[in-house]
Amino acid sequence: MKELERDLGLPSVLAISIGAMIGSGIFILPALALEIAGPMVILAYALAGLLVVPAALSKSEMATAMPEAGGTYIYIERGMGPLLGTIAGVGTWFSLSFKGALALVGGVPYLLLLFDLPLKPVALGLAAVLILINVVGAKQTGRLQVAIVVVMLAALGWFAAGSAPGVQSANYANFFGAGVGGLLAATGLVFVSYAGVTKVASVAEEVEDPGRNIPIGILGSLAFTTVLYVGIVAVLVGVTTPGSVAGSLTPVAVAAEATLGQAGVVAVILAAILALISTANAGILSSSRYPFAMSRDKLAPPSLSTVSDRFGTPVTSITLTGAVLLVLIAFVPILDIAKLASAFQILVFGLINLAVVAFREGSAEYEPEFTSPLYPWMQVFGAVTGALLLTQMGTVALVGAAVITVGSVGWYLFYVRPRVSREGAATDAVRRRVGRDVLAxxxxxxxxxxxxxxxxxxxxxxxxxxxxxxxxxxxxxxxxxxxxxxxxxxxxxDQAPLTDDVxxxxxxxxxxxxxxxxxxxxxxxxxxxxxxxxxxxxxxxxxxxxxxxxxxxxxxxxxxxxxxxxxxxxxxxxxxxxxxxxxxxxxxxxxxxxxxxxxxxxxxxxxxxxxxxxxxxxxxxxxxxxxxxxxxxxxxxxxxxxxxxxxxxxxxxxxxxxxxxxxxxxxxxxxxxxxxxxxxxxxxxxxxxxxxxxxxxxxxxxxxxxxxxxxxxxxxxxxxxxxxx
Incomplete structure (x- = not known):
């Protein structure tokens, strides 16, 4: 079987991760979160970044032990077994596709501030270009990502530095007015802003020196992005009149116009379009590796693991992912689907934390170059807080995630189970524990x-x-x-009395x-x-x-x-x-x-x-x-x-x-x-x-x-x- 070429260095790894996160999380979601939590949205972004840390540490550990294409799917499948691996693989593949579609459709409103263009045709055209770029090869993808991230960060830096002097302390009044419920609801909403931090692991098989570059790429990009999010949202809230940004389709452009004038708006528009394109690009790159990895493990048809002789990429897998992306842009209410993807992402992060416990406690060969600190309390914290956030996502999101789960279980029962007999490390760990208890x-x-x-x-x-x-x-x-x-x-x-005779x-x-x-x-x-x-x-x-x-x-x-x-x-x-x-x-x-x-x-x-x-x-x-x-x-x-x-x-x-x-x-x-x-x-x-x-x-x-x-x-x-x- 052909192997994927290892040609993604640390700059590309950081760029893919940062580019995957800085998109809808900063250019679209702040306006929606402001409606829920008010100025406390700043704290919501900081809390969300903190709650991602356990999953980031867990993924860094498992990625250095198993630097293979597929990331989340690989770790959960190896740790929790083919059933949960199928659920994680299918669900994460869809959720990344949903997020990529949201990024493209969410970026077009910024473009419409300059040009009078139809939204969906432009989004479909951008998607088609990105699909072709991913087919050409990962090296081109990584280089494009570096260029996009450099320009995007320069524009955002100018916005933050130029707008900071205009911050009004009065805009932070009644900071805790939404209470704990509002904080948790907003945190659940913006949690998906950090989902891109784990995309590096899904292309781990193509990363140079994975033992070093993967942990640095994941943890470094998470720390950088958390600080950037909190800083930009703090400026955005501080320079705008309370309530003027909430619900806007272009919240950062509104803030830039108030402090930097038309030049600032143009810079923000450029950054927003680049950021949202990079999110979609990273989404196609990483999500296409899920069916690729699942196919190699017989959880999906074998054609999806075929690597092109000409381009050295899984063309069939990329094409299928691109087709799903185009269908979502054309026919599906993207914002609702994005909420479903966010709920499932939280669930998958919880499984990631449990998978580390399964590997460490099981008997499977597991030798990571990087190990998560504070084990197992870090993983328990991540799983519990993830479950708490799920309760804040609303009925529709939870039902949608349940539908994806049921569909994945159906695929497992009818396609995977007859072909696969292996099991996860968690199964063996639990089995050995049960055996020890019975022996005692x-x-x-x-x-x-x-x-x-x-x-x-x-x-x-x-x-x-x-x-x-x-x-x-x-x-x-x-x-x-x-x-x-x-x-x-x-x-x-009964009718016979119990006398001395009887x-x-x-x-x-x-x-x-x-x-x-x-x-x-x-x-x-x-x-x-x-x-x-x-x-x-x-x-x-x-x-x-x-x-x-x-x-x-x-x-x-x-x-x-x-x-x-x-x-x-x-x-x-x-x-x-x-x-x-x-x-x-x-x-x-x-x-x-x-x-x-x-x-x-x-x-x-x-x-x-x-x-x-x-x-x-x-x-x-x-x-x-x-x-x-x-x-x-x-x-x-x-x-x-x-x-x-x-x-x-x-x-x-x-x-x-x-x-x-x-x-x-x-x-x-x-x-x-x-x-x-x-x-x-x-x-x-x-x-x-x-x-x-x-x-x-x-x-x-x-x-x-x-x-x-x-x-x-x-x-x-x-x-x-x-x-x-």
Whole structure:
């Protein structure tokens, strides 16, 4: 694949960044912001510049680690994954195109002060020229940008220096009149004035010595532009009558006429036209690199990453971006779209800050030449303040940003997902953190075994199956010299009174208690037998467990038919209401198992399931097999994380451990004697969707574990497991 030529030096980098910022931010937006905040608009520009600093630092860091075309898209895609990368790439591409179109249309009113020309045809003509310049090459683009910025800054400098003596302190009266709400609203509006600071990163692949020039270019241009904005807006407010500039299409020209006369107006017009052209030029240059970079990563059609043999530029990507720009100028209300672009830019800056955290905390290779200071507080500050500003953008802007987001998600689902299997550093960082938390819970559970287990006999069982349940319970309590309580629950009709007659022990009851005494001696644990008669077995089981304070209930549970799975049987109700852990046994016999399989669904194993496996394996000298699905298409990061998790888990267990992949079609490398797996009490979803860990029919006893409510993973943890595993 052809590479882009590195021919943008530090002057070009500074020029691209400054030129991208000094446009609508100073020549159009002050008039709109004055209507919101009054003289406090000066503070709004300073605050907006401050709030951009975290994103500027984050982008500088990531750009030196990954100096590739695509900038924002590259960093968010690598850090947060292809889904958020697609949203960032598509959204930023559109927002930069919107801002470029706004710059061209916003610059024409200044031109109309000198010439009587139609607005849209002139804007379309300027756009066409800039598109051709970008097709010719980045070097020409950078040189043009330097020339434009030098002339523009000279004109603005003359305006500021020449107008400063005319500043009237009375124009700053009632400076804080708009309050905090007005300040934040104005800050949100002018925030987009600084969006250009990050455009350098989108052409990072074409920058000479990126480790040095990118941080200097981004941070230097931001500092310079913030001071320039605050100074010019302060002069603009100070030399004009309060209210005379608010809402004007040419606010800087109005101020120049009041202090410098017609010559000042001409200079401002020249600066405004050059500034807005440079904004559009930088917008085409940087936004066209987003589809280019996305195409190289298979998030967009391959034709968009083709580099021209003649010009050395991504002509198809530039042409597509130019076509969007022309359509926006011709048909779309640009000011409304600019507000949408501003809202999305704030959102993307928030993601940029989070992406740095993802890279630093994840396991991906990440070696930036420049590192952001005050990590991670700087990034947290940027993300939180960005969210605050979003609330000030208004309903229309937020809805529009949501539409762009939904469209990007749709593109990801239908085009990207079938072609891309990689994931972001954040996913792996969160997955490893979830794994560490689960391992900590598992270790705590292993050190705190069950002390008293209730074996609830709710059905008539033969002696072999009865013994299996008691043997399982005995193995659970043996490490702590605990007790097994075996209770036969008998249910009588509601119309039958619970008199002394129904509670008299039968010969069968006496035989049952005798068998339990024999099992106590055989298994080497204290076994207590009892019988309970009630009108409602499920309530009786739960009440007994609660009053006795048992740690675990063990009961037999046969596979259920659809009707039973929908409406349940007594033991299903017990699972949902028991004050303790519940183990349901699909009982095919239990007698000193040689190998116990711990079944998982690809994520962390449930701590209770691990603890049960450990106790049973330790009691019988069994080996343990860690089962995991083999029919998944997983990233290398996922595989490494799972291997590390399984390795740490194996070190916790006293039994010899091996890992085995299983297939949904029933294939597996070995046949265990016992399977332990996670259970779910979502009865309706189980019935209709059969949402269980994917394991083949084991052909042996299976224990499904249900932790007590206090031990169940919270919704947020389960959601993270679903998303990351």
């Amino acid at each position: 819970e598992t270790e705590t559970g292993i050190e705190d075994p069950s002390r008293e287990v209730l074996v609830a006999l709710t059905k008539n069982l033969d002696e072999g199956r009865e013994r299996s349940l008691v043997a399982i319970a005995a193995d659970l309590v043996r490490p702590d010299d605990g007790r097994v309580v075996v209770v036969r629950f008998e249910e009588v009709p 509670t008299v022990q039968s010969s069968d009851d006496i035989s049952f208690e005798t068998r339990m005494e024999g099992l106590s001696a055989e298994l080497g644990v204290d076994v207590e037998a009892d019988e309970i008669v009630s009108h409602d077995t499920k309530h009786a089981v739960v009440n007994f467990a609660e009053n006795r304070g048992v740690d675990t209930v063990v009961a037999e549970h046969e596979p259920l038919r659809l009707r039973s799975r929908l409406f349940g049987d007594p033991i299903d109700w017990v699972v949902r209401h028991a004050p303790c852990d519940v183990l349901l046994v699909d009982n095919l016999g239990y007698d000193a198992p040689e190998r116990i399989a711990l079944s998982g669904d690809g994520g962390p194993y449930l701590p209770l399931a691990v603890n049960v496996t450990e106790a049973l394996a330790a009691a019988n000298g069994s080996g343990v097999s860690l089962w995991y699905p083999a029919d998944r298409k997983d990233s290398h990061q996922y595989e490494r994380t799972i291997e590390d998790y399984q390795s740490e888990l194996s070190q916790m267990l006293s039994a010899p451990v091996r890992t085995e992949s299983i297939r949904a079609d029933g294939g597996r490398p070995s046949a265990p004697d016992l399977v332990v797996r996670r259970g779910t009490d979502e009865r309706l979803r189980n019935a209709l969707l059969d949402e269980r860990p994917v394991i083949p029919t084991p052909g042996c006893t299976t224990i499904t574990v249900y932790p007590r409510r206090s031990g169940r993973p919270r919704f947020a943890r389960r959601l993270l497991e679903r998303l990351t595993f």
